[in-house]
Amino acid sequence: MKSVQKPLHILSLASKSSITPRSFSTSTSAIDSITAPKPTNQTQTQSLTQEEHTKINLLLPRLCLLNHLDTATHLTITALLTNPPLKSLSLSILIHSFTSQSDMARPMSLLTRLRHNPPSHPYLTPISTMFIASYFKKNKPKEALKMFNWLVRPGSPCVLDERVCEVLVNGFCKNGMVLEALKVLRAMLSTNIVPGCGLKKWVYKVLLREARIKEAVELNEALGCVGDREKGDESECVKKVLALLDHMIGNWAE
Template sequence: MSSLRRLHFRRVPSKAVIIFGSLFHKPLASTPSYSSLSSSEEPPLQSDSTKLILADEELTQINLLIPRLCDSSQLATAVNLTTTALLANPPLKSLSLSVFIDSLASQPDMTHAMSLLTRLKFTPTSYPYIRPIIIMLVTSYFNKYKYKEALKVFNWMERPDSPCSPDEKIYGIFIHGICKNGLVLEGLKVLRAMVGANMVPNCDLKECVYRGLLKQARINEAKELNDAFGCVNGEGMKKILLLLERLIVQWKD
């Protein structure tokens, strides 16, 4: 397990140190505390320049340990272990993340979820994992009817310094999840961002927004938007964007 021994963990609770020690056959040294950094500005994970490779045995032990950490409410340590394991660039499907993501989405606040995203943000080698992890996290939030939390993840992706901007699939997940649960105004805002990024929603997505407006008894707005989507050339996209901005500004409950 020499590859994982070369990875540096941030401080972890004493019980977790024992678990890690038994897993890697040696005590783990803590890195500096970085107390001067805010919770939203965590330092990057660090590794030796030597290429890291996880053996099948190591992946098995990690997959066994992460659920145990979640069950024992040691999510901060689970975040550390997951992001550290990702430094070795394993196939994402080789890590059993479903329990971990579900535990993050089940928390009463987003402290650990945002910690995960922040640590990935500051670790360029982990960028390929951000999008699929976000899809899993947001889907779990929607399944738990936690729409505000899902929208916070969307806002995180929309930041200028975000390493992962939304793509068509992610826009679709958000618009479907929001509009189908009656939050049509928020759905229009996400749709506006999508059109502003010069992405054309597919027929299923347009139908979702259309039906969402009808359920809100906004028949004229639904027809107007539906007609606008009939023309999706360059000028048509500009008109759709202006229409969405007007609908959002004029929205009244």
Template structure:
């Protein structure tokens, strides 16, 4: 049961990390390098049997992750999260402190650690269902923290070739509304176009339509705002295929000719 031993080793290391004093941390900077890279292990050698987590172990992990985040041991928190999702079956997404970890990651000055988490989970098939919810939390947190450009970068990461992410209506809505409200109207319109052109067109609600129209008015694009008000269908409207096509055409024209 190599996977069980690896998980126990990482869990033990994470627990010990929290009791180190500042002097011990500074004099033992190599302690984190001893934590095994479970992603590489599972990529190179597929284990015959995956570890399983008991309810008690999930509870302990949930207690550890917030403490690791508060202690700024985010790399260890990422490794512990990835290790938990390597188990079979992986724990219920609602039982892991994703939101606390994601919020802590978005407080970092760059996207190095958030992308480290997403990249690790990409290489863990069991974790793929968790990627979209985690990305959604990251995007919402970046928008709430006044960093819409970083939220947009996470969205672009979700769109890369071979991505296991499926962007749902809630994620689109958070992005379009947040980007337009933050002044990144062009980026918001680009996301809106992708939303309308998805395999199953996802129509915006009335509130989101109003946000888009108001953002265009703030940009002094009155003609386009009035056109969208007439053409852009909402989720409460049916039989609006023609209006949807015209709205996409209008978006293409507006995006292609956008100037600040």
């Protein structure tokens, strides 16, 4: 079994008035040894104090700005393994730094580490959503697609929610990736997530732009029944939409 060690030694660095590349080059190995989980006979999940949260949020931007991304990753994972509220950690600059890289190695390393720790599974979808939104902002829709495929792969512990689906559908529609948007729509309906009005409009409009008027009208009408109990049996409405989506996806021609 493994225990989570509080990153107190790392956090002490945050109290310094400045952090330089030289100061970190001499302490990286010590930081790595402290953040690495140590074997023990019992599972111990320690919580972070408010002071420690503050120090982490001060230190992460400095690490990212100095391009100490490995250390930033270790610190983030160590903090998340203590199961804090996700909103208590300022991860925006870390997400930005990771998605600015030429490959997806760092985001996937972080997510994979969390995947191997079941108590951290609730973080997977919201953190993936942050990565996906950042990739779209950087005009990297292919990376966003890879992240979606990772979320829904067989055996995945991730659970889709309305937020990540909205980000994906909106992003794919804006990038003209209609087939991918339809696949996300199908995935969310398969997990009983009711599409919002905004999402329905995005799909309808992008199909019209692709001159797929017949499909746009049929799908829009079918989606109108989903979530509206007055228009019939909910399960039958969903089945109808799924069948229509399967037909559209199966016959899609790029």
